[in-house]
Amino acid sequence: MELRKDPITRSWVITGDDVSDTTPRSESFCRFCPDSPQPAQLITSVSGIPGVPWATRSVVHPSALYHIEGDPARRGDGIYDRMRGVGAHEVLVENPRHERHLWNATDAEIEQFLLLAAQRIQDLKRDGRFKYVSVFKDYGTSAGQEFAHPTSQLMATTFVPRRVLYELRASREYFEQKERCVFCDILSQEIKQNQRLIEVHGDFVALGPYAPRVPYESWILPRSHEAAFERMALARPGMMRDLGALLRRTLQRIRTVTEDFHLVVHTSPNSLHGSESLGYWKTLDEDYHWHIEILPVIAGKSKSYTFKEVYYSPITSETAVKRLREVRIE
Numbered sequence: 174m175e176l177r178k179d180p181i182t183r184s185w186v187i188t189g190d191d192v193s194d195t196t197p198r199s200e201s202f203c204r205f206c207p208d209s210p211q212p213a214q215l216i217t218s219v220s221g222i223p224g225v226p227w228a229t230r231s232v233v234h235p236s237a238l239y240h241i242e243g244d245p246a247r248r249g250d251g252i253y254d255r256m257r258g259v260g261a262h263e264v265l266v267e268n269p270r271h272e273r274h275l276w277n278a279t280d281a282e283i284e285q286f287l288l289l290a291a292q293r294i295q296d297l298k299r300d301g302r303f304k305y306v307s308v309f310k311d312y313g314t315s316a317g318q319e320f321a322h323p324t325s326q327l328m329a330t331t332f333v334p335r336r337v338l339y340e341l342r343a344s345r346e347y348f349e350q351k352e353r354c355v356f357c358d359i360l361s362q363e364i365k366q367n368q369r370l371i372e373v374h375g376d377f378v379a380l381g382p383y384a385p386r387v388p389y390e391s392w393i394l395p396r397s398h399e400a401a402f403e404r405m406a407l408a409r410p411g412m413m414r415d416l417g418a419l420l421r422r423t424l425q426r427i428r429t430v431t432e433d434f435h436l437v438v439h440t441s442p443n444s445l446h447g448s449e450s451l452g453y454w455k456t457l458d459e460d461y462h463w464h465i466e467i468l469p470v471i472a473g474k475s476k477s478y479t480f481k482e483v484y485y486s487p488i489t490s491e492t493a494v495k496r497l498r499e500v501r502i503e
């Protein structure tokens with residue numbers, strides 16, 4: 174797998190000829206259950222829930238798209254840009270119990286999972302090669318769910334994913350004009366208008382965005398301003414109980430409409446190391462505001478929409494074109 178940059182949109186895509194695409198994984202056991210005969214490679218394990226061997230853990234993705242070793246080796250290819258698929262790809266096992274999902278786990282269990290996600294983001298941000306760490310979840314067949322066990326995924330990348338980049342640029346521009354955080358302004362207007370608020374719980378707000386991309390799109394934001402999810406979670410871990418509760422309740426609401434959804438945490442990019450391309454984000458801590466986005470997938474209603482923060486093509490254009498050329502035209 175390698176990364177290629179689209180010179181028009183400036184988006185990075187991950188592409189390569191996936192040799193496993195003809196043999197879909199069909200295992201008779203679960204890799205993520207505590208008694209798995211073939212467990213995935215452990216990264217870190219969190220305890221603290223009585224009665225279970227561990228509360229939540231992070232493992233290497235069994236078919237990782239990014240690999241931790243090496244230099245990204247960014248280089249030109251004529252007018253194009255490419256680099257190696259250096260990064261981290263982890264599975265965050267939300268719960269040791271195979272049937273305990275974010276909507277039917279206890280608030281204490283979800284709290285532990287959120288703290289694990291924060292720890293992993295913080296840990297990977299210490300690596301100056303990584304510009305961004307994404308945490309996301311795809312649930313349901315039409316959302317591209319990979320594993321039956323309750324899991325989310327994490328990807329540390331040598332670039333900032335496109336959607337986050339758009340948000341960062343827009344937030345910075347808003348701040349330049351108004352010296353205010355656009356998300357804080359959205360929150361205060363939504364709370365005042367009370368037309369799109371789903372629920373307020375502790376310091377957190379669940380709301381439907383003004384211009385949703387899919388029906389029932391929902392965001393969860395902290396009312397207090399903070400650019401980085403992991404910094405808030407680790408500095409004020411007690412808040413994660415409230416966030417866990419609001420996340421559980423919001424997913425329960427969405428599940429009355431559809432089971433399938435995408436969930437993504439949007440946090441600030443890696444600014445710990447003085448990356449030259451991020452150096453101009455001097456107001457990042459003031460202008461960006463972390464949040465969770467939930468994009469439900471409703472069959473037949475969202476065909477035109479595809480959730481792609483990082484495009485992934487399991488076939489290169491070389492191979493695709495080769496196949497297309499071989500097609501016999503009548």
Ligand SMILES: [Zn+2]
Pocket residue numbers: 203204205206270271321322323
């Ligand atoms: Zn399992």
Ligand SMILES: [Zn+2]
Pocket residue numbers: 354355356357358397398399461462
């Ligand atoms: Zn804010």
Ligand SMILES: [Zn+2]
Pocket residue numbers: 340439464466
């Ligand atoms: Zn966002």
